[in-house]
Amino acid sequence: MVKDPFERTAIFGAGFLMTAFFAAIVISAFGLGIRVPTCVTDIPPFDQPAVVEAAPGQYVVNVVAQMWAFNPREIRIPAGSIVTFNLTSKDVQHGFKILNTNVNLMAIPGVVNRAQARFDQPGEYLIVCHEYCGLGHHAMSAKVIVEPRTAKGPSLPTPRTMASALACWAR
């Protein structure tokens, strides 16, 4: 039995506050649909890293770095493509340097870094991790494979896209 009126006030006050906070959590979670932030690598597009053709000759690559690999491991594009790299990390800080280009990024958890490059020369461009990230750091790499452009290349503008682009331009 509590005799001290101050103690009783403190107990009821604390009980009221705890009830109010719990109610606020329940209301925000179920009533307002507020969710706690999740990892950037758990939500699109980084839940499925891939090379995406955004427009003829233009590609977007969503890359996830993690110990000790890049995903995707191989980025295949036709020569002359403009490629935008969106980069994030699943665990620790990594580097992302594409040799013989000006692309030089850091992969940071919770952050998306972006760079763009144009690949005119066919060949292989090595991507290396240049930020020490643990035991397998030295083996962490990927590559951009630039394929020679062919007449039937998938990214050449088709007559239809050319026509719609011209129609757009003529307006």
Ligand code: CUA
């Ligand atoms: Cu990843 Cu060093």
